[in-house]
Structure formats: structure tokens, C-alpha cells
Amino acid sequence: MAINNVVSVQRNFLTRNRKIAWTILLAIISFALFLGVFFAGIKAGLPLESERKLASKVAKEFIASCPVTDPGDESARNACGEKLGQSKLLTKVMAPTFVWGRQVNVNDYDVVKNRTMTKFNPFVWRKLYASTFMFTGTFTVEQVHDWQGRLLTVAHIPYKFRNKMDIGSYPYPFWHSKIKWDTYQQSKELLVVINEGKIYGALRSLEQDLNRDYVSREWDGRWHWINKEGKAEPHVTLYSALFSKNNPYVEQLDTAFRELEVNSREYNCATCHHPSNPAKISPLGFMIYPNQTLTMRHKIVSVIRSDRMPPAATIGDAPHNTQYIPPGIADETKRLHLLKLAETFEQTADKALAFEGQSID
Structure with a gap:
């Protein structure tokens, strides 16, 4: 009788321990899953x-x-x-x-x-x-x-x-x-x-x-x-409207943009990069307004440096009379000159933005 009681007590003890162990194990697993979801979520x-x-x-x-x-x-x-x-x-x-x-x-x-x-x-x-x-x-x-x-x-x-x-x-x-x-x-x-x-x-x-x-x-x-009054419009697109009056880089930046814009005209950059977006670019970047071209300053340097623009094209009317024009600027002297203008625009723009306390991407 005493032996049976001892065995019964041992069994109950083991059963309780197993339940506690399983409870702890399930709690650990649940917590681990929670942490996994939490950090994956972050x-x-x-x-x-x-x-x-x-x-x-x-x-x-x-x-x-x-x-x-x-x-x-x-x-x-x-x-x-x-x-x-x-x-x-x-x-x-x-x-x-x-x-x-x-x-x-x-x-x-x-x-x-x-x-x-x-x-x-x-x-x-x-x-x-x-x-x-x-x-x-x-x-x-x-x-x-x-x-x-x-x-x-x-x-x-x-x-x-x-x-x-x-x-x-x-x-x-x-x-x-x-x-x-x-x-x-x-x-x-x-x-x-x-x-x-x-x-x-x-x-x-x-x-x-x-x-x-x-x-x-x-x-x-x-x-x-x-x-x-003889002033350029839209006036809000000018650097003088964007930057503070004491920004020392405004005049330099305007000159840099004008020189880049004039020298890039023969490559028809603004034909695609303007609000009507005929080429259906997405996201579109403007190149026809001074302050909105700031977004494109690094991209312009990149594509000229790698000679990827203007894009490839074909000219001619009939299939047998077409000529393939590869991408880029054929005249290396002109490409290097345009690259220098683009780099000047990029560097001056960075200085103007930094003066205003803006991040330089």
C-alpha cells in the first residue's frame, strides 16, 4: 500500500513537471515567433x-x-x-x-x-x-x-x-x-x-x-x-525666387544653368524633359526651368559622362533608306565641353542647396 502511494506521488510529480515543461517550451516558442515577426516587421x-x-x-x-x-x-x-x-x-x-x-x-x-x-x-x-x-x-x-x-x-x-x-x-x-x-x-x-x-x-x-x-x-x-515689365516668366522658376537673398551662389548657378541649357539645345534634351512629357517618361524630370532642373543635375552628368544620351535613333523614310544613329554625342570635343558645363552646374547647385541647409543627394 505504501509502495503504491509512493509510485502514485511520483507519477503525479512527473505529470506536473511535464505540464510545466511544455508550458515553458510553448511560451519560449511563442516569444521567439513574436520576436521574429517583430524584427521582420521593422x-x-x-x-x-x-x-x-x-x-x-x-x-x-x-x-x-x-x-x-x-x-x-x-x-x-x-x-x-x-x-x-x-x-x-x-x-x-x-x-x-x-x-x-x-x-x-x-x-x-x-x-x-x-x-x-x-x-x-x-x-x-x-x-x-x-x-x-x-x-x-x-x-x-x-x-x-x-x-x-x-x-x-x-x-x-x-x-x-x-x-x-x-x-x-x-x-x-x-x-x-x-x-x-x-x-x-x-x-x-x-x-x-x-x-x-x-x-x-x-x-x-x-x-x-x-x-x-x-x-x-x-x-x-x-x-x-x-x-x-520685360521679366522672364514663370518668375517662380528662377533661382532668385527659390533661394534666400543672401545666398552667394545664385548668380553663379543661373549662369551655369544658362550655359548648359544653350549648349544642350542641339541634342533636344528639353524635347522630352518638359511638362507635356511626349516620351511618357516616368518619373519625369524637367530640364526647361532653372530651379526644377536641380533634380536632374547628377543624372545629366552621369549620362553625358557615359555617353548614353541623346538616345539611339533612326532617320529616313523607307525601310531600306533608314540610317541608325547610335546613342551619345558623336563629337568628342563637344561631349567633353558639355560634360564640363554639366559638372559646373552640378557643383554650384550643391553649394547653393547646402547654403540653405538642404541635404545634398
């Missing part, structure tokens, strides 16, 4: 509260910098652009190359595969483009996955558009395309797209308010013009 940019907090800070920065005023108030626009341009937060979190366009599909915030995108230096976009918006004071934050499974954190910031300014106060004539002009005026939100702590792009929302005050404009076919 690597893949999965939902993190810090990302939502960043989106909220970004939205509040736009709202505080650009409150709603009269849509024709140029001084308010300038003040907005100055605040956005000098924002330490936005300078820190915006990617070196920023893309901007319109949302094409509902709930699609992927700025990589979107074919409407144009790339900009973030400082240029903030001062020149974002400043055309006025923010109503509210915002929401959403987290969604793109087609590659990456988590995108999107700040939805309702806005109104400054549609009554002088035509030279816009980065270029948006009204060359009715679709574009309409989306600027009638889109309800600015959608700021964040991934892994960086703002990679922004979109004008697909959702529109057709009851907004609408201003019709007709394009006269000109990308550039001279105003009644």
Missing part, C-alpha cells in the same frame, strides 16, 4: 506606431505653415513656401529624390508604379508646388500595403488650391492639360506617402470636390514668356 516597414506619429507630425507641419487664405494672396503663398522650405522636419524626412503626381486608382498610394509621377528636389517641391495649397486644419492617417507588400503610411491632408494667382506664380502652366488643372483645383486631399521613416512622394487625391470655386484658364502654347 525590416519590412510593417505597422509601427512611430510611423503613424511621423505622419501626424508631417501633416501638422503642412497645416501650420499654410493656413487657408484668399486663393489669390501671393504674400500668403510666399510665406507658406518659406516656412515649408525651411522646415527642419520636412528637410530631414523627405527622400533626396521626391516624386509628385496624381492618384490614378482608388486606395492606390504606390508612387513607384504610378505613371503620372514627376521627380523633384524636395526643397524645390516644398517651396514651388506644396506652397500652392492651403490646408484646412484636419488630417487622417492610414496604413496600407502596396503591390510589393511594403507598408505605406499615408497622411490624408484636406486642402484648397490657390487658383487665383498670377499665371507666372505657378511652376508652369498647369492648364496646358485640363485633367491636371482640374486635379489641382478639385482634388480634396494631399496624400503624403511615407515608408520606413521617409517621405518618398505625394499625390493629389483621386477623390474630388466638383463644387469648389473653379477658375478656367486657356493655355497659349508657351512654356516661357516675357511679362509687361
Whole structure:
């Protein structure tokens, strides 16, 4: 009897120990799985509260910098652009190359595969483009996955558009395309797209308010013009409008750009790199306006150095009378001269941006 009791006690003891051991083992496995998911999530940019907090800070920065005023108030626009341009937060979190366009599909915030995108230096976009918006004071934050499974954190910031300014106060004539002009005026939100702590792009929302005050404009076919005072337009595209008055590199940069632009005309660079985008480049980079060409400064040097542009072409009317023209600049002396001009433009632009406290990509 005593022996049976001892055996029974031992069995109960072993059973309890097994249960405890299994409980501990399962706890360890669960914790290990949690850690794996957690760190994988950080690597893949999965939902993190810090990302939502960043989106909220970004939205509040736009709202505080650009409150709603009269849509024709140029001084308010300038003040907005100055605040956005000098924002330490936005300078820190915006990617070196920023893309901007319109949302094409509902709930699609992927700025990589979107074919409407144009790339900009973030400082240029903030001062020149974002400043055309006025923010109503509210915002929401959403987290969604793109087609590659990456988590995108999107700040939805309702806005109104400054549609009554002088035509030279816009980065270029948006009204060359009715679709574009309409989306600027009638889109309800600015959608700021964040991934892994960086703002990679922004979109004008697909959702529109057709009851907004609408201003019709007709394009006269000109990308550039001279105003009644004899000054170049659009005036906001000039370096003097972008950089601070005490920036010592503005005049040098303007000279460098003009020399590069004049010498590149025979290669028709601006034929493709302008707002109408006949070659359907995505993302598009502009080469017809001084401050918007800053985005392309490194690329221009790269393609001239590697002799990859102009692209290959064929000339002739019939299949048997065509001639293949290889890519690049045939005259080596001209190529080297153009490369030197491009390098001067690139280096001077870097100095001008650094003076403003902007990151040099």
C-alpha cells in the first residue's frame, strides 16, 4: 500500500513537471515567433506606431505653415513656401529624390508604379508646388500595403488650391492639360506617402470636390514668356525666387544653368524633359526651368559622362533608306565641353542647396 502511494506521488510529480515543461517550451516558442515577426516587421516597414506619429507630425507641419487664405494672396503663398522650405522636419524626412503626381486608382498610394509621377528636389517641391495649397486644419492617417507588400503610411491632408494667382506664380502652366488643372483645383486631399521613416512622394487625391470655386484658364502654347515689365516668366522658376537673398551662389548657378541649357539645345534634351512629357517618361524630370532642373543635375552628368544620351535613333523614310544613329554625342570635343558645363552646374547647385541647409543627394 505504501509502495503504491509512493509510485502514485511520483507519477503525479512527473505529470506536473511535464505540464510545466511544455508550458515553458510553448511560451519560449511563442516569444521567439513574436520576436521574429517583430524584427521582420521593422525590416519590412510593417505597422509601427512611430510611423503613424511621423505622419501626424508631417501633416501638422503642412497645416501650420499654410493656413487657408484668399486663393489669390501671393504674400500668403510666399510665406507658406518659406516656412515649408525651411522646415527642419520636412528637410530631414523627405527622400533626396521626391516624386509628385496624381492618384490614378482608388486606395492606390504606390508612387513607384504610378505613371503620372514627376521627380523633384524636395526643397524645390516644398517651396514651388506644396506652397500652392492651403490646408484646412484636419488630417487622417492610414496604413496600407502596396503591390510589393511594403507598408505605406499615408497622411490624408484636406486642402484648397490657390487658383487665383498670377499665371507666372505657378511652376508652369498647369492648364496646358485640363485633367491636371482640374486635379489641382478639385482634388480634396494631399496624400503624403511615407515608408520606413521617409517621405518618398505625394499625390493629389483621386477623390474630388466638383463644387469648389473653379477658375478656367486657356493655355497659349508657351512654356516661357516675357511679362509687361520685360521679366522672364514663370518668375517662380528662377533661382532668385527659390533661394534666400543672401545666398552667394545664385548668380553663379543661373549662369551655369544658362550655359548648359544653350549648349544642350542641339541634342533636344528639353524635347522630352518638359511638362507635356511626349516620351511618357516616368518619373519625369524637367530640364526647361532653372530651379526644377536641380533634380536632374547628377543624372545629366552621369549620362553625358557615359555617353548614353541623346538616345539611339533612326532617320529616313523607307525601310531600306533608314540610317541608325547610335546613342551619345558623336563629337568628342563637344561631349567633353558639355560634360564640363554639366559638372559646373552640378557643383554650384550643391553649394547653393547646402547654403540653405538642404541635404545634398
